[in-house]
Amino acid sequence: MGYAQKPFIANVILLMCCMAGGQSALTLAAESSTQQVDMKMNTMPETINANKMPRTLFVGTYGDEHQPGGIYSLRLSSDGKKIEQLNHLANPKLAGYLMYDPKTTILYSVDERKNDGRGPVEPAASVMAFSVNLESGHLSLLNEQIAPGPRPTFLSLDSHNGRLFSANHGDFEHVEKVVFKDGKWGSEYVYDDSTVIMYGLNKDGSISGINDLVILQGQGKDPNHSKQAGGHAQASPHAHSAVISPNGKYLLVC
Structure with a gap:
C-alpha cells in the first residue's frame, strides 16, 4: 500500500562514489537545478506479518528539556495488532534518523544536534553505531563519530563496500x-555549512571515521527577498537526503 505525492521542484546533486587505492572518495559528478522529481512513498509493507513472527521495531525520537528523546525498542506482535515497549535509550537525544544493517545487526543513528558553543557546551552532532539484541531490544553503543555540519538528517548504508553516508x-x-x-557600512548574513559525509565502517560494523566530506555550495531563489540572501531557507544549501544509486556508483543528494 503506497501513495504518490505531487511532484515538487528540487535541487539534485549527483556525487560519484569511487574507490581508488583502497581509499573512498566523493566526487561531484553532476548537478541538476529545478528538476521535477516525482516522489512516491511506500507507507507500510503488506507483508509485515507474512511469516507470523513477532518483529522488533526501533523508533527514533526528539527530546528537549521536558522530554527524553532517544531510541525506543518495541515488539510488534505476530498478527501486527499489538505493540509493547521493550527498552529505551536516552542517548542520542535527537535520534532523527535510523538505519539498520541486518547483516551485522548494527543500528546506526544520527544525533541531530547543533553545538552553539555557549556553556554548558552540548555534545556536537554525531553519527552512532549500536549493536542490537533483537530478543530483548537492548542497544549497546559501539562507537560514535563527529558529523561536521550541524543537524545530520539522513543516513544511507553501503555495507558491501563498508561505507555509511550522512546528509x-x-x-x-x-x-x-x-x-x-x-x-x-552594512551587514551580511552567514549560515551553517550543509555537508555530505562518507564514513568508513569496520568489520564489526563500528564507524572507523570520515573518509571524505563535501561542503555544499550555492543559493536558491525565494520570493521573500529578505536581506538574508533571499530568505533564510534559500540563503544556503540544506541537504535532506543522500541516496545510493542502484548500481552503487552515485550518491543522489537532495
Whole structure:
C-alpha cells in the first residue's frame, strides 16, 4: 500500500562514489537545478506479518528539556495488532534518523544536534553505531563519530563496500557580520555549512571515521527577498537526503 505525492521542484546533486587505492572518495559528478522529481512513498509493507513472527521495531525520537528523546525498542506482535515497549535509550537525544544493517545487526543513528558553543557546551552532532539484541531490544553503543555540519538528517548504508553516508542539513539561524562595502557600512548574513559525509565502517560494523566530506555550495531563489540572501531557507544549501544509486556508483543528494 503506497501513495504518490505531487511532484515538487528540487535541487539534485549527483556525487560519484569511487574507490581508488583502497581509499573512498566523493566526487561531484553532476548537478541538476529545478528538476521535477516525482516522489512516491511506500507507507507500510503488506507483508509485515507474512511469516507470523513477532518483529522488533526501533523508533527514533526528539527530546528537549521536558522530554527524553532517544531510541525506543518495541515488539510488534505476530498478527501486527499489538505493540509493547521493550527498552529505551536516552542517548542520542535527537535520534532523527535510523538505519539498520541486518547483516551485522548494527543500528546506526544520527544525533541531530547543533553545538552553539555557549556553556554548558552540548555534545556536537554525531553519527552512532549500536549493536542490537533483537530478543530483548537492548542497544549497546559501539562507537560514535563527529558529523561536521550541524543537524545530520539522513543516513544511507553501503555495507558491501563498508561505507555509511550522512546528509547534514545545517541550521537556519544566522550570524550577522558587519562589513564595509562600496564606502558604506552594512551587514551580511552567514549560515551553517550543509555537508555530505562518507564514513568508513569496520568489520564489526563500528564507524572507523570520515573518509571524505563535501561542503555544499550555492543559493536558491525565494520570493521573500529578505536581506538574508533571499530568505533564510534559500540563503544556503540544506541537504535532506543522500541516496545510493542502484548500481552503487552515485550518491543522489537532495
